[in-house]
Amino acid sequence: MRAIQVKEYVKVGNNEGPQDLQVATLPTPSPSATEYLIEIHSAGTNFFDLLQIQGKYQHQPPLPWIGGAEFAGTILAVPTKAQSPRFKVGDRVFGATQGAYATHILAPEHTLLPVPAGWSFEDAAGLFVTAPTSYGGLVHRANVQPGDWVLVHAAAGGVGLAAVQIAKAKGATVIATAGTERKRQIARQFGADHVIDYREKSWPEEVKRLCAQHRSGNGKAGVDIVYDPVGMIEASLKCVAWNARLLVIGFAAGKIEKVALNRVLLKNVSLVGLHWGQYARFEKETVQTVWKGIFDLVAQGKFKGTAFKDESFVGLESVPRALQALGGRETWGKVVVKIIDDDAVAGKNRGFTIGSPYCINAPEYKADGSFDVASTSSRQSPLRHSHISVILVQLLHQSFLSGPDYAASSLGLPVFRLSDKQAWIGETFRLVLTPLSFNGSFSPETYTQPTISHFFAAAPYISHVGCENVYIVEIFQVQSSSSGLVWTFGVPGRDALQSCQFNKGSAFTEEERRTFKLHGLLPPNIQTLEEQVQRAYEQYSSRDNDLAKNTFMASMKAQNEVLYYKLIDTHLKEMLSIIYTPTEGDAIQNYSRLFRKPEGCFLNIRDQDRIDECLSNFSRGEEVDYIVVSDGEEILGIGDQGVGAILISVAKLALTTLCAGIHPSRQLPVVLDCGTDNESLLKDELYLGLRQSRVRGEEYDQFVEKFVETARKRFPRAYIHFEDFGLHNAKRILDKFKSRIPCFNDDIQGTGCVTLAALLSGFHVGGIKLEDARVVVFGSGSAGTGIAEQLADTIATETHKSKEEASKQIWCLDKPGLLVKSLGDQLTPAQVPFARDDKEWPDADSRDLLSVVKKVKPHALIGTSTKPNSFTEDVIREMAKHVEKPIIFPLSNPTRLHEAQPEDINRWTDGRALIATGSPFPPVDRNGGKYEIGMCFSHYVAKIGSSQLMPGSLDLAAECNNSTCFPGIGLGAVLSRTRTLSNKMLVGAVKALAARSPALQDPDGPLLPDVKDVRELSVDIAKAVIKTAVEEGHAQEEGIPANEDELEEWIRAQMWEPVYRPLVKPQQQQQ
Known part of the structure; x- marks a missing residue:
């Protein structure tokens, strides 16, 4: 070395x-x-x-x-x-x-x-040095708070710039000192609100002038915190506020100061020091806390490098x-x-786009600038390319290289040219570049010169933005001949038929059949997509039962994606329960017996070292926008299903495409196989997952952490959707990652958003102000506390109350009765914020639901208890005494576990109740007409058309399960490239969904919109999420339109539609 x-x-x-x-x-x-x-x-x-x-x-x-x-x-x-x-x-x-x-x-x-x-x-x-020094000093030692004024000396130095960013991230106003105009300019760029030249002797007066100009109140005539890595404490004492904290970081000026302690006394000043290097010796736990805080700020985009x-x-x-x-x-x-010099190395090696269905292996870069690439035909024989004259490819989201050694065609397209003749002989490749739209011509299929220029092979249609043409990947082989190298270009006719992304079946045009040599591989009659949908629907309808229909649809998806999505889109209300709940639950239970073709990424806890290797098999880099991951512990109300959970990830992603237009090739379903506690699976000789009890505790946490870190590293644009994690893990995992990455848990946040939208609609119809609303939640598991937490967030955001004050408008009950503080360790972390003071409830026997309803007089009653018939006639009639339009949501599922039946609620309230449920129910009779029941949950088990309650799916009320909400939220997060999914963004989604409530126009209408309008709903929700992401500074995507109409048009233009696009063979430009 x-x-x-x-x-x-x-x-x-x-x-x-x-x-x-x-x-x-x-x-x-x-x-x-x-x-x-x-x-x-x-x-x-x-x-x-x-x-x-x-x-x-x-x-x-x-x-x-x-x-x-x-x-x-x-x-x-x-x-x-x-x-x-x-x-x-x-x-x-x-x-x-x-x-x-x-x-x-x-x-x-x-x-x-x-x-x-x-x-x-x-x-x-x-x-490693600057960030924890500044974070440890400001946050751990000086306890910086929102509204503080912080004076940062030497603010353009390494620790200074770190301090500026951390203080700003914590809500402080920053005055920065620096000695040159360039350094003051840098301090401004990193967020300083005011900058001062410390070489001016009057700088303390300037600090006081700024504070006097912008601050008011007794004792606010100076700054609250002085951050000093230089040795300027003595002068700084002249411009501090009452209760100021002087933070001594170092003595870069080379002078050990003597401090006037009389000023420390008179202004009640705290003088604290920080020797960060000693924390590893004396306070190891603080080191971990500080680094977590730093990484959280990095993930939120509030802290950047200071090189x-x-x-x-x-x-x-x-x-x-x-x-x-x-x-x-x-x-x-x-x-x-x-x-x-990584930039220089990357410049030399920016040769192959990594990771599409037709891609060669990732290149292994060498220190000398060369790299190895394993071909598809000879994975064990890497080719050494140390004499490449030019390999130039326009990578997605990267600009062209420049300089005299690089050239581009007259069309502005990349040039592909090789001079290393022998390295390629006998190898067959599938090269993938990004999709390019051009109008060249490409004549010879066999090219006998040793140098190839203007060779283009394109990946399947990627990016949200619509391309008119999809360029088919070319296959070519290199052989030696007397005249040099022979490059044979082939057209993947059979590949096109076998690829679900390319396959059109009987809809291939005559031009496409001729171009890709499909004659003889297809019947002669060319049909439209609509005719194919008609045939497919007849085939679907002929299946004997719902599970057979689900299997048929899975087979179609593996053959022809466009036809699959078009068929469902045409018959959405009928087929939603087949491709998603409840039938998908049956498919998941039978996964190992119905298994035909794998779909998605399978990661297991016994092979954690291979997570990156496994994800690399889907290595599409920035082209993966949306990941759904499940550990299979709590699936669709049917419990632990082990490796079969891959199907819930697949189903959720299908809904993001159907409902929000997320491109199917930009998604990745994942299952984290941690074993299973389902004995029937462990005893099944055909079970495909790990045959062991479910792993929990620290090893489980490490597995999840490693997956998230690796996925974010490999797919830096991806939004991660956690699905069907167990009760004890779901919220804990969400809380762990939500400040670090853009992520979402549908069971907690999706359910909460839909229920909240129904609540807001009900409040509007009932004339109840949000700041006055009283809500009782019966059942405080992950769903109940998720609803309660999001309701508290919404109240806090909309009424400017604190989260603590907002939580006091919500009363939660669980198995012990009303949640009270004296329950202590019996409370889960999610329940703690909603525990009431025992003094409010002196009589221990008064904690049953009826007593709580009598005392609270709630406007809304939400059931997530799975305790059937717990909303008794007494409870409902007591509630209806005090509220003109009682809002009652029995959400537990399946249907047999509902807290009350809508028909009974309607009768007990004399037709006044506003009702939503967790499973689909038929309309109830009201005022000579039908009152439709909105549906809030995604995980219902009662089968449409198979229950006495539901004589036929077409007669059911409008359904609004989570599929009307989470796809739009995901679309907004993906398009904005948000750094995090904030509470305010979720509130925006809730308001957008509530604004579509039919009850706003007709008080007897359902609280939630119909699923048939889901794509319009997704646009509204995505728009709300994106606008909030921009307002909060979380959006990383450039060029997001500020105008409302332009933003909507921008969103719609990036939503994928199931239509056939022309397939075009790349042509070589004649020179």
Whole structure:
């Protein structure tokens, strides 16, 4: 390896000393029993590095030693005696340990952290010291609060820029000091509200002037927190507020100050210090808390890298210059040395688009800029391409390379040219570039020159934006001949028929049949998509039972996606219960016996090291927008179904396509197989999943964490939808990740949103103001508490109450009765916010539902208890005494577990109740007409058309289950590329759904809209989510229209429709 080795101390006078540092060639270390071997890509510089090379630092390693302490790079080898290492080979990490000015380093696990998704090595190399110093100081020591004013000294330095971002993220106003105009400009760019030149002697007066101008109130004549890494506490005392906190971070100015303690006393000032390096010794638990806070801010887009970019320091030879610039105060942010210039390597190797159904393996990049690619015909014989003159491909969302060595066609398309003749001989490839729309011509199918230019092969239609043409992938083979290389281009006729994405069956046009040599493979009569739908529906209708119909539809989906979605879209209300609940529940229970063809990604807890490898089989990179993942513990009201849960992920994604136009090729269904506690599955010799009891606890948590981290790294644009996780895991997992990534749990948030929309509609019809509403939730499991939490969020958002105040409008009951604080450990974390003070309920016997209804006089009663008939006539009549339009939602399912029947509720309230249920019910008689019952849940089990309650699906009331809500939320999240799915965005979705309630026009109409209008609903919901994402600063997509009509048009243009698109064979342009 190569490294900056210090054999003797240097003298740093006039910043010349660092130039004496030399690069040495040393033996590359081997991984030890407890240390990882890491290839360093970037190394951070610190002032203590300058002190260390002079022998003046308090911690001096014995000579000779390698300089530097902060780095970011890639794991090359794990510790030799590690039983379950946190990191694996290939992981991107950053950390701090002696010896970072080198190409390789050994580091123990506790000194390493994962590089955040989307971060460069350059930015990550500057994170380990500055970020926790600033976060630990401001949040842990100074307790920064929203509304605080924070004075950050040396704000353009590494810790200073970190402090500016953290203070802003916590809701503070920031005054930044810096000594040059460029540094003040940088401080502004990183979020500082005001900037001051600290070289001006009157700067404390300027601080006080700003506070006087913008702050009011007793004791607010200065700043609340001073963040000082320089040594300016004495002067800062002149401009602090009452109860200020002075945070001493360091003494970069080189002077140890004497503080006037009389000022500390008079202003009630707290003087606190932070020595971050000692926390690992004295407060290890705080280290973890601080890093979690930092990673949360990164995930929310509120903290970015601070690497100095005005000058580049590339290669170990640039370390002396970097240290000189650091010591001379010439820089801002964190000075980082690129040991490996990743940008240059990427520029050389940007050759193949990775991951489409017809893609070669991912290239393995080498240090010298070459790479290996395994061909489809010879996976064991990687080809070495070290003499490629040009491989230029326009990658999705990446710009063209430029320079004299690269060329593009006159059409502005990429040029593909090879000069490495022998490497390709005898190999067959399927090359995939991005879809390109062009009008060239391509004549010869056999090309006998050794150089190929203007070869185009396109992946199936990707991106949401509609392309008129879909370019079929070409297959070609390279053979040697006397005239050079023979390149044979073939057309995948049979492949087109066998691909569910390309297949049109009898609808292939005459031109397509001729172009792709389909004659003889199809009957001669060419039909329309509508005629195919008619035939398919007849075939569907001939199936004897619902499960047979479900199996038929699954088979069709595997053959022809467009026809599958068109058929369902044409018969949506009839088929929704077949491709989703309740019939999908039967399919899941019989998964291992009905299994024909796998669909989705199967990950198991006994093979965690292969998660990345497994996901790489779906390696479509940024082309994956939507992931649904389930661990199969609580499926559709039928419990633990193990590996069969893959079908609920598949079904949910089918609904996102049907209801919101998410492109089917941009989705990924996943099952996390953790075993099963379902004895019937374990005893079934045909069961396809892990044959073991379900794994829980720490190992389970690590598995989920590893999946999420790996999925986000491989699919950085993806929105993750958690589905049917167990009661004890669902909310816990959602809470863990929702601030870090855009994610969603339909059982909690989807159910909550739909129920909330029905509630808001009911409040409107009943003339009840949201700030006055009183709601009783009977049953406080994940569904009940999810509804309660989202209702509290909505009340808080819409009425500007605190979340705590909003929660007081909700009374929750569970098995012990009313949730009260004295229940203590019996309360789940989700129940705690809704526990009432025992003093409100002095009589312990008064905690039954009837007593609560008598005392609270609720406007709404929601049942999620699975306790049948618990909404008794006494309870309903007592409620109706006090409310003109009682809102009553018996939501438990299946139907036999409903808290009350809609017909009874209607009779007991004399036709005044506003009703929604958790399963489909027929309309009830009211005022000489029919009152339709809205449906709030996605997981109903009662079969349409098979119950005495439901004589026929066409007679059922309008259904509005979660499928009318979660697809629109997902569409909005995907199109905006939001960093997180905030509570306010969900409130926007709820309001959009509620605004479509038929009851707003007709008080006797249903509370929720009909599922037949689902795509229009999805547009409204997506629009609300996107607008809120933009307002909150979470949206990362550029060019989102601000105009309401333009935004709606923009959304509609990106929704996939099940129509056949022309298939075009790429043509070579004549030169």
